[in-house]
Amino acid sequence: MTLHPDGGRVWVGVSRRVRMRGFLVAIVTLVYLLFGNSAMVSAQFSEAGVEKFRVAVEAPDFTLKQLGGGNISLKELKGKVILLNFFAPY
Numbered sequence: 001m002t003l004h005p006d007g008g009r010v011w012v013g014v015s016r017r018v019r020m021r022g023f024l025v026a027i028v029t030l031v032y033l034l035f036g037n038s039a040m041v042s043a044q045f046s047e048a049g050v051e052k053f054r055v056a057v058e059a060p061d062f063t064l065k066q067l068g069g070g071n072i073s074l075k076e077l078k079g080k081v082i083l084l085n086f087f088a089p090y
Helices: 016-035 038-047
Strands: 063-065 071-073
Antiparallel strands (some): 063 071
């Protein structure tokens, strides 16, 4: 670390190995957060009696009002990725 002319500290010469190590730590942490507790999650689902569908089931069709006016139905969006957010302010 060296001093910058305006008085601030600047990291100079951080080796590629140090940067790569930080990158790998970040990747390993991300993988653990995504997949590390999957056994615990599946145990909670089975304890609650929730199982995966054995046969694919289509979602029921529904229609919603759009903010800009008009309506949109689920069938119009078939084949697209849809994120439903069930927000409930308590």
